Amino acid sequence: MTGGARPSTLYYVANARMYSGVPAAAAAWTELFDWLARESGIALDVIDHAFPLPLSDLWARRDLGAAFMCGFPFMLAADRPRPVAAPVPFGALYGGMPVYATRLVVRADSRFRSLEDTFGGRLGFTVPDSHSGYNALRHHLLPHYRQRGANLYRESVGPLTTPGRVIRALLDDEIDVGPLDSYALDLMLRHDPLLDSQIRIVATTDLAPIPFLVAAGGCPDDVIAALQTALWGFAAAPACASLRERLCLDAFAAVDLASYELTLRWDAEARAAGYAQPG
Known part of the structure; x- marks a missing residue:
């Protein structure tokens, strides 16, 4: 469930509960996080955090590396986690936007x-x-x-x-x-x-604006940068062709926090x- 990480890097947890409503989708997200760990060099441990566990507990974890968070509670939060990337779903409804x-x-x-x-x-x-x-x-x-x-x-x-x-x-x-x-x-x-x-x-x-991946508020800049660099390559990565189809996902984009003021x-x-x- 983890990829190859830099020897000095701590493990960070990853979770896609918000978009894991059926087992096949959950399995695809695990594959994506495994790919992300390999590409970024950041060790990611994919954890379960299923209902009835509150999502607020997940978002507050100090070892959080990548988990989906809705923009509304993010904007309401006093102590916000760090934005990583926003998914761009495929389909006419979305117009190639997050x-x-x-x-x-x-x-x-x-x-x-x-x-x-x-x-x-x-x-x-x-x-x-x-x-x-x-x-x-x-x-x-x-x-x-x-x-x-x-x-x-x-x-x-x-x-x-x-x-x-x-x-x-x-x-x-x-x-x-x-x-x-x-x-x-x-x-x-x-x-x-x-x-x-x-x-x-x-x-x-x-x-x-769509829910986006976040990391812990104290997550180091180099970890965030490594995760983002890998995610920017997801759209064109040949190894991710099947994942893009199974996740109904075109790409990942930068998080525009100003757009979440709409919520x-x-x-x-x-x-x-x-x-x-x-x-």
Whole structure:
């Protein structure tokens, strides 16, 4: 699970829980981290940090080398980890940029044909510090909330925490509609062919900057630089052709922290309207 490292280098941990919703995707991320360790010379130990362990504990690790973090909690954090690189998913939605959206999904066999059809029902959400599963969801619903002057759903169900648990709540008829990180959904659809027949997208939010890989706040500059140099080569590396396809991923890009101010603006706008929780 680790690559060849410089003899003097400590081991750093790596994790892709946010985008490991199915086993095949998790295995592909492990392969990527192994490749990254070899190419960078930084020893990476791929660790499990599965639900119900809080992601905040992962992000706070002092030995963190590469783990995905949502931009919203990053911007809210008092002690931020160090940005490493942002993924660029492939597909028309993303336009070759390190962005993503929230897909609002229902059961495929439900009567709902539009998002508006779900109003008055049961809305799922992930956690309050999630952008895709809470902040972007609330932003998308805000115009409808303003128009009605009241909540749109009879019940808000959560925290469901993970995309997988949102899908399970849909299929178990615990919610009528739920939010899914578009890139996480891409990976689940790529590796779980049955899923496409079980759920249906009824709306897509505006684009926002995507969750990115971070390292510990105290991670040395040379370690960050080595990881970045390797990741900039991912898009053209012949050895990564299969990984690019299995990870639905074109490249890695530099993290533009200023773009993540959008997550705070959306949060402030909803709170100013009195719409603190989506529902």
